[in-house]
Amino acid sequence: MTDDDVRLHILRELIAGGSAPSAGDTAAALGVPESDAAAAYDRLAASRVIVLQPGTRDVLMAAPLSAVPTPHVVRMADGRSHYGNCVWDALGVIALLGQDGDVETVCADCEEPLTLTIRGGALEPTDAVVHFAVPAARWWEDIVFT
Amino acid sequence: MFTPEQLWSIAKPWHGHRLERGWRRFTLEEAEGVFESAGLTGPFWRL
Numbered sequence: 001m002t003d004d005d006v007r008l009h010i011l012r013e014l015i016a017g018g019s020a021p022s023a024g025d026t027a028a029a030l031g032v033p034e035s036d037a038a039a040a041y042d043r044l045a046a047s048r049v050i051v052l053q054p055g056t057r058d059v060l061m062a063a064p065l066s067a068v069p070t071p072h073v074v075r076m077a078d079g080r081s082h083y084g085n086c087v088w089d090a091l092g093v094i095a096l097l098g099q100d101g102d103v104e105t106v107c108a109d110c111e112e113p114l115t116l117t118i119r120g121g122a123l124e125p126t127d128a129v130v131h132f133a134v135p136a137a138r139w140w141e142d143i144v145f146t
Numbered sequence: 147m148f149t150p151e152q153l154w155s156i157a158k159p160w161h162g163h164r165l166e167r168g169w170r171r172f173t174l175e176e177a178e179g180v181f182e183s184a185g186l187t188g189p190f191w192r193l
Contacts, residue, residue: 007169008165089157089161094157116150128150136191
């Protein structure tokens, strides 16, 4: 088992529509001791590949997917829905899965519903604008806020 | 402020390959290159 096996298992489980697998779930799926999977979760979190709920080994984020509901819903052409951690990540889910899809979110300024539509690999015209509050160098100071 | 088109253009390289075996995070230089290729330049985008 490599850390990449664990990373891919977490992503694939989230994409399949299940909840994020625990270290025990991943260990069972990969046929390894739970302590090995747990250590991989810790390494992946330390290297910012996944984000764990504070004080636990529960996956919060496996970018671009969120393991918990967020205001950034991705609706794919195959009928499945996912949650992105932010609008960037929600668009990233569509890029990752390589299908048409919509991001349904809420304007952070006026709180109106906002949909971004990807068809054939291109963003359909929109008059929306994007605003990042935190400079890139500080994103990981508090990635949940970012 | 920037456009959703720019956000889409960085979302593709940033996230589009994560299901590939052996994927790794960008280096800081690579990440800044992704931003720059989308026209996102200046101190805000420096890592």
